[in-house]
Amino acid sequence: MDVVVLGAGAAGMMCAIEAGRRGRRAVVLDHAERIGKKILISGGGRCNFTNVNVRAENFLSENPHFAKSALAGFRPADMIALVEKHRIPYHEKTLGQMFCDRSAQEIVTLLEREAKDAGVGIVTGAKVESVERLAAEGGPDFVEQVNHRFTVTTSVGSFRARSVVVATGGLSIPKMGATGLGYDLARRFGMNVIECRPALVPLVFAPEEQERWCDLSGLSTEVIATADGTKRPVRFREKMLITHRGLSGPAILQVSSYWRPGQAVELDLAPGARVIEPLLATKARRDAGAAAAALRGAWPARMAERWMLNHPPAGWTNAALEQFERRLHAWRVVPAGTEGYAKAEVTAGGVDTAELDAKTMESRRVPGLYFIGEVVDVTGWLGGYNFQWAWASGASAGRAA
Ligand SMILES: Cc1cc2nc3c(=O)[nH]c(=O)nc-3n(C[C@H](O)[C@H](O)[C@H](O)COP(=O)(O)OP(=O)(O)OC[C@H]3O[C@@H](n4cnc5c(N)ncnc54)[C@H](O)[C@@H]3O)c2cc1C
Numbered sequence: 001m002d003v004v005v006l007g008a009g010a011a012g013m014m015c016a017i018e019a020g021r022r023g024r025r026a027v028v029l030d031h032a033e034r035i036g037k038k039i040l041i042s043g044g045g046r047c048n049f050t051n052v053n054v055r056a057e058n059f060l061s062e063n064p065h066f067a068k069s070a071l072a073g074f075r076p077a078d079m080i081a082l083v084e085k086h087r088i089p090y091h092e093k094t095l096g097q098m099f100c101d102r103s104a105q106e107i108v109t110l111l112e113r114e115a116k117d118a119g120v121g122i123v124t125g126a127k128v129e130s131v132e133r134l135a136a137e138g139g140p141d142f143v144e145q146v147n148h149r150f151t152v153t154t155s156v157g158s159f160r161a162r163s164v165v166v167a168t169g170g171l172s173i174p175k176m177g178a179t180g181l182g183y184d185l186a187r188r189f190g191m192n193v194i195e196c197r198p199a200l201v202p203l204v205f206a207p208e209e210q211e212r213w214c215d216l217s218g219l220s221t222e223v224i225a226t227a228d229g230t231k232r233p234v235r236f237r238e239k240m241l242i243t244h245r246g247l248s249g250p251a252i253l254q255v256s257s258y259w260r261p262g263q264a265v266e267l268d269l270a271p272g273a274r275v276i277e278p279l280l281a282t283k284a285r286r287d288a289g290a291a292a293a294a295l296r297g298a299w300p301a302r303m304a305e306r307w308m309l310n311h312p313p314a315g316w317t318n319a320a321l322e323q324f325e326r327r328l329h330a331w332r333v334v335p336a337g338t339e340g341y342a343k344a345e346v347t348a349g350g351v352d353t354a355e356l357d358a359k360t361m362e363s364r365r366v367p368g369l370y371f372i373g374e375v376v377d378v379t380g381w382l383g384g385y386n387f388q389w390a391w392a393s394g395a396s397a398g399r400a401a
Contacts, residue, residue: 001025003401004152004161006128008035010390011373012167013111018398020118031127032177036108047104050076051384053096060379062194066353067378074395086110097383127155131185149368163368163401170347170374182375189366192352194377198344199257202248203335212310217244219300224268225251227258253382264332270298276325286316346386348379360400361393370397
């Protein structure tokens, strides 16, 4: 084989398709019984397959510039063109997020058809066990080695390959077949791996806050969530949802990727609104009922009442009411943790980008070995950015491998 791709997710399939189109003999191996399982569950079953506003700023990485080259080489418009070629109806939901109108299955079918047209082989039910590199180049068998630099051993047999592309994804949702194989392989080949953590993940309250809020699970409101501890504050204006253990919803998932244990998340619970305004009118009533009524203008009634219970104004003077207003625009919560990989959409951290060539995704240490998609230390925001990274990094490697 010219190219053996490990993992038939978004990144691996795109890579194999690009390599196949170039006339490379490519095969994709996956231990699952079918390809693209995460694509099928993505975007609530409709796959948010790209975001038209994609920029390097929408990704977390130790090297924020690394993704630029790949993202420029395969743009959201390229993915949309592919979707249109296969006559898949789609729409923009919000904030540049592109979804299938009908089903994520159509994206998987697109990949299967493109792979077939490009002559790519797909082997499912093949658990990858090891990747061995043949002896160093330059020895007596050099020519043979250039053609077959690696042996990939799987549960269904061995494959020899000139290039191996690792596209085995991250650790999130282990029950869907996620494994740490990609990270293990990188380490085995002497490459640095940035510590992994769950990202795009619900946050869990400390017991005290759970007691105060979690019986309201299911309530949601628009907020601006700001992550602490980042060099430049990153803010997300989206919905927040109270859960039975803490907080979720898009705004919270977004900041969770930046959050580290011990840090606070700051929430503006009434973006752009001046909630106490009605209480400041000269003849207005100033009491708990009036304050709760003002809050009900901004939030669901039960949340307004609970806020009054948990954070009542310190008094009824203008100064006390102003302080009350400031507090609800800057509620600082220190989460006890996250819901972990079981509920995380992605894994942050991963193969250190300093180990990879930004144009081709090839290892700088191990010629012929490539890493793409979520296994790399490039993590997108919620909203189609992670698939765009998978397509773009896959296409980069597919043009080179
Ligand atoms: C619930 C959910 C919803 C999401 N929705 C969206 C969305 O709408 N938009 C978006 O942009 N992103 C979304 N994401 C994130 C997105 O799914 C991932 O970022 C993307 O799938 C990563 O692609 P990948 O190809 O790198 O890895 P994966 O898609 O995870 O593919 C890795 C493949 O490797 C295989 N594999 C792993 N270990 C082995 C092994 N040892 N042997 C053989 N095969 C192996 C796996 O079976 C899998 O098929 C969502 C994630 C989740 C969990």
